[in-house]
Amino acid sequence: MLRYTLMRLGIFAGCLVVVWGLVYAGVFPRGLGDSNGMWILLLSLLISAPISYVVLRKERDRASVQVVSRVDRMKAGLEANRGQEDLADDSARAQGQTS
Template sequence: MRLSIFVGCFVVAAVAVHFGLVPSGARGSNVVWVVLFALVLSAPLSYVLLRKQRDEMSEQIVIKVERAKERLEEHRTREDHVTL
């Protein structure tokens, strides 16, 4: 999803530079300028537009970490009972 946002921003930036809405890069650095411009545009858009997906992923990660902690604690208590 982030890649598609970047590609969309790249197309918008390329069109804007082509039609002179945004200044082009100096001495043939036009492609580099468009890529950097697209990165600057896509970063905040990705942050805002992908908030829901990011929150869902972090919830899944928290659940997995909690499960791993529980398993680790179970193994520790089992080891404590075996060594006694």
């Protein structure tokens, strides 16, 4: 998961540098008034999103498998705890009835 995040940030950083260069070269417009920095960030985000979607498909699938396995382990742990609580509750009730 960390690998995917770092790769995604790397693609965004690359797009940010390219867009910044193109804005200052005059290829892209500079934005309105003082919005130049926000314009560069938004344009970089807009360009990096589809690139990340296509380029990082395999890495995203690997990360999703890891997330699913973690969720399954957590569900199994919760279910095991629930079963132990039920047994403890049943034994406590049984002891209460025999006293």
